[in-house]
Amino acid sequence: MSYAETPAGSGTPPGGLDGALLKSLFAQSAVGLFVLDPQLRLVRANSLVEGVGTGEYIGLPFTVAFRLDDPQGSEQLLERVLAGGGPVREHLVRGRLRRIPGDRTFLVSAYRLDGPDGPDGPALGLLSAVVDVTERERARARETALAAVRDAVGGSLDVATTCRAFIDALVPGFADLAVIEVVDEVLRGADPPV
Template sequence: MLDALFADSPHPLYVLDGTLRLMGFNEAAGDFAVLPLGGALGQPLRHWAAGLHQEPVEAMLHEVLATGEPRRDLEVAGGATPDAPDRVLALSAFRLRDADGGLPGVALSVVDATERHRAQVRLSMLREANARIGTSLDTVRTAQELADIGVPDLADTIVVDVLDAVLRGDVPAVESLGRDLLLRSAGFRSVRAADGHRAEEVGSVMEPGLTSQYEEVLTGGRPVLITEHDTVPAGHGGQEVAQANGAYSRMAVPLAARGGVLGLARFYRDRGTAPF
């Protein structure tokens, strides 16, 4: 039965001995590029799955070995695989014994749960946003709530810029936007903000410039991805925030309400996280 399980399972399965050395694996595990197995047989977990060699994982495996109780869906995130730091793996394990009931081993199942995890994060963010954002008529407070909710799950740094006219009580229609667009920073949050540093202060002016993609966001009403190869005019807030926060992937999203334009939100991801 165990042989059939290993042969037919669509998920990677690994057999470890009592010291967590790799003793065997199925075909799906051999094809699982996330955990390459070249020269891994006989090696301890930390040698062939460095991202899994962390205290919760080893504690789970030792608990299964000691108690015989299976464990399911332990999620490992943030470094499970160094080349894909945003990947999330779901681990399950059950104890094995030889035919004579001798020294136990453990079978480890690994599933790429990245998309499931992202869906859960998005749902959680939507619920929090629905509960918090827009409960106040204070534009600056609402902008800050948007930034607070999106970091760190959506971006490493978020800046929310509001049209100066909005802060003065007006909500201009898209077709009324002129060539001289004046934006003011109204919200900011960053994973790097612990030292108190930020590239822009609330109320500071950020002028998109006639050729920048930020103007395209405002007048076109569409999100725009800005890669590290795209240029942002020197002296404009977007370039300064990107440099200050080590961002390499940027996205700008328009903010609209009641048929008018409020401003835009800028999202930045640092190197080491997946790009937008």
């Protein structure tokens, strides 16, 4: 029995399970769900991301609805899924949402929605599940920076060498620029003033 069929006497009308499944999934999912048509326009979204699920972006190409750091690369990835190249699972995408300030990092999975002819026929579109992992990625970047500092700093007692190693450990992986201000007496080998 397929999931669309219902046994007699189950109390669920035939075909009603599909509708109930979609309604519950879009209303209760803990992740962002987006349905794109074959032209990669937004057809449906849950309300997990403010403004998207309300219909404000419905009908827009996803590259217009979402400001991605690499829109062309994301589009090529989704077109590959549409063409039958298999699903994409847990792909990191960086960008910005129109109503949430700052850069965000998303974990995106995309699945082809097959038509009545199955995988050999044209696709109806894509289903994409999106999880905001910004804080997780920031924590990972901080941990990587700390590990780099632990590995690089402390190999010399020379102040200038230690400062250079500290900056090299942080730039450009964690920061674009780093400045270390050292009291002049320390550079001359004297104890710093209190």
